[in-house]
Amino acid sequence: MTRLRVCIVAPSLDIVGGQAVVAQRLMQHLAGDADLAISFLPHNPRLPGVLRALQRVKYLRTITTSVAYVVSLLRELPRHDVIHVFSASYWSFLLAPTPAVLLGRLFGKRVILNYRSGEADDHLTRWRWLAPAVMRRASLIVVPSNYLVDVFARHGLVATSIFNFVDVSSIPYRERGPLRPRFLGNRNFAPHYNVSCVLRAFRLIQDEHPEARLVVAGDGEERERLHALARELDLRHVDFVGQVTPTAMAELYDAADVYLNAPNVDNMPNSIIESFAAGLPVVTTSAGGIPYIVTHEQTGLLVSPEDHRSLAEGALRLLADPALGQRLARAARQELLAKYTWRAVHPEWRSAYAGRSGG
Numbered sequence: 001m002t003r004l005r006v007c008i009v010a011p012s013l014d015i016v017g018g019q020a021v022v023a024q025r026l027m028q029h030l031a032g033d034a035d036l037a038i039s040f041l042p043h044n045p046r047l048p049g050v051l052r053a054l055q056r057v058k059y060l061r062t063i064t065t066s067v068a069y070v071v072s073l074l075r076e077l078p079r080h081d082v083i084h085v086f087s088a089s090y091w092s093f094l095l096a097p098t099p100a101v102l103l104g105r106l107f108g109k110r111v112i113l114n115y116r117s118g119e120a121d122d123h124l125t126r127w128r129w130l131a132p133a134v135m136r137r138a139s140l141i142v143v144p145s146n147y148l149v150d151v152f153a154r155h156g157l158v159a160t161s162i163f164n165f166v167d168v169s170s171i172p173y174r175e176r177g178p179l180r181p182r183f184l185g186n187r188n189f190a191p192h193y194n195v196s197c198v199l200r201a202f203r204l205i206q207d208e209h210p211e212a213r214l215v216v217a218g219d220g221e222e223r224e225r226l227h228a229l230a231r232e233l234d235l236r237h238v239d240f241v242g243q244v245t246p247t248a249m250a251e252l253y254d255a256a257d258v259y260l261n262a263p264n265v266d267n268m269p270n271s272i273i274e275s276f277a278a279g280l281p282v283v284t285t286s287a288g289g290i291p292y293i294v295t296h297e298q299t300g301l302l303v304s305p306e307d308h309r310s311l312a313e314g315a316l317r318l319l320a321d322p323a324l325g326q327r328l329a330r331a332a333r334q335e336l337l338a339k340y341t342w343r344a345v346h347p348e349w350r351s352a353y354a355g356r357s358g359g
Contacts, residue, residue, distance in 0.1 A: 182257040186216070209316075283311060
């Protein structure tokens with residue numbers, strides 16, 4: 001049997017972020033397809049010996065890693081039939097997806113650009129001199145939400161949506177009765193994820209429920225500022241647990257009773273559909289593509305970005321109305337099973353690789 005050789009080009013798990021997790025999850029599930037040969041090429045290859053030390057030096061890190069990455073592309077891409085390139089935005093787009101797309105097409109391969117950034121509109125506007133031209137070189141643009149399909153269309157680009165998926169067997173589902181004031185937030189500590197809004201909302205929640213607890217999972221550039229803000233707000237029972245493994249994250253979902261999310265910019269956060277899987281009611285801002293996956297008053301509660309008071313009010317409303325929380329969680333679970341499982345997206349990836357979803 002001749003197998004279709006697919007090279008997935010994405011960040012490794014050395015880089016904290018959703019792309020790496022999604023890429024690893026996709027490869028694990030595709031490994032069961034006997035007619036596919038899946039290999040992985042990291043955006044961020046580890047170098048041996050003294051070169052590894054250079055990767056720890058600012059500026060030199062970018063140069064040495066980029067050279068090693070392009071060399072690995074030149075070596076590996078000719079051996080494959082399909083090149084599946086994960087992509088973020090801005091400089092990351094230039095450094096990682098751009099060489100893979102251009103070299104893949106130079107070698108005559110089918111190239112799938114899997115663009116995943118909620119900052120697409122700004123990226124395509126600011127980088128209109130480069131980004132759209134590179135994207136048009138791809139055989140197919142795949143995005144994880146219909147929100148990004150609409151964004152790309154406004155910039156004259158055709159994209160196909162294949163949703164993120166959750167392995168429901170790895171996240172325990174629990175029906176919650178009367179909700180306890182046990183809250184969870186788990187976004188990376190970057191400005192656009194606005195974890196500070198969650199902390200400010202929790203201050204108001206704790207004014208009403210002094211026993212309330214908040215677990216904050218994640219890490220990033222705003223770590224010190226967020227810890228300082230928690231002290232400034234005089235918050236009690238806040239546990240910053242850092243970056244956690246998927247197994248530990250499933251345990252955190254199970255331990256919580258309400259999920260809080262407050263980004264200013266977003267696309268299709270895995271954390272929301274994972275909360276759906278866990279039976280965890282969601283209160284979130286309506287940033288970016290979130291309204292495409294959360295229907296207000298049906299599968300979650302939506303509030304405006306940068307509005308910590310409304311975020312707190314949504315959380316307090318769930319605590320006061322257990323039936324509402326149960327109704328939202330049950331509907332969200334059904335939405336998950338219909339759209340965001342491997343069974344739902346597997347045929348779509350098969351079609352994309354085979355060339356039945358685009359150019």
